[in-house]
Amino acid sequence: MAPSAHLTPRAGTVDAVVARMRALDASLPERDGVAVFNRVYLAVTEEVGRRLETGRFTDPRAVTTLDVRFAERYLAAVEAVAGDRRPPACWRPLFQFRRHPGVRPLQFALAGINAHIGHDLALAVVDACRALGCEPADLEDEFDRVGDLLVSLEERIREDLMPGPDLLQIADPLTHLLGSWSLERARDATWSAARALWALRRLPDLAEEFALRLDTAVGFAGRMLLTPLPD
Template identity: 85%
Template sequence: MPHLEPSAPPRDPPGVPLDGVLRRLRTLDAALPPRDGVAVFNRVYLTVTEEVGRRIGAGRFPDARAAITLDVRFAERYLAAVDAAASDRRPPACWRPLFQFRRHPGVRPLQFALAGINAHIGHDLALAVVDACRTLGCEPADLEDEFDRVGDLLVTLEERIREDLMPGPDLLQIADPLTHLLGSWSLERARDATWSAARALWALRGLPDLAEEFTTRLDAAVGLAGRMLLTPLPG
């Protein structure tokens, strides 16, 4: 499995705030075709990461080191999935639908964006919290403020993404099957479930077999939701 498991030893904390992550995201943005489904999500994620960097620089996160560590560990999960797909290895189950359907003509840009957010929030963020706790030598409760601030930013950006990528005039959206499909998924509910998953994984850190089973089942469940979000729709 190409992604790091909760039991993986932490690496050194990042020395330069988000620079390496932003460089990778911008390189992907320049290299991928604009309509590629991974490119759609990558643009969203680049916007999120740039805004997190601005807020850290402006002192909006009381513990900048914790915020940077969480954000870098979070990004590493997505970038590892990209690297796995690029080298013909299997990415985590949560990411597979996006990579499988990235060029499907019946899937709309908003579906790609939200399927990526689903994978990254529903699976990667829970594991990133555990990764960050190992790196920083702290408990998940010590990162709750950083978790909430990143989550609030994502909720705000999700609203903008829906407005920018939802096709058609407002009066027609109620009849669009995309409206009904995406109404079945909520970022706020996913974020709440992720925090519970992170706490459970941390509690299971001394039981590696159970932690592995929990992670595998979480990955599969998030992947199932992602496959639903990428249901091809009529034009």
């Protein structure tokens, strides 16, 4: 029997995105690199949903539109791989190394965040502006609030997934590898990229080239984050 309509999250809502991520989580092995990132992203999206319900965003429609357009790019990459199609370059390292025994869970989590923030978020801002009929500046407050949430969760992710006591972390090659990447710097670069893509929207050839080069550069950074490490 089909579920009642009022129990089925409407397409284009944060609840619908959460439902898709939960289904993906249930279908993947726990150690799978995509599963590691998906759990992180699910926690972020659930928190956005809770804050929307409690009225903690000044423009709920803008936040919902941005959050859903953002998530759809990650889910489209998952669906592309499931359908034997190539995902964007920024996502390829995570899918290629998702079962590598020398890559640690924290690397998988941050490589996924790198792909999603570094590439997908800039395009999602443009998508949301088109859907809402606004300029990127009109979404800056919502962008910053969601970004602040991501930064706080990144700190928790590093604490939860970084192995060993603090004294051992100093000598751990993972500490040195990940010390060169910062979510705050990635978020700042993404906002600049979103504004550039919006400015180029009437020059589609240049906009496509810019987006392609962004995709490639973010993919290169993701490959570095997934460097296999000794135990």
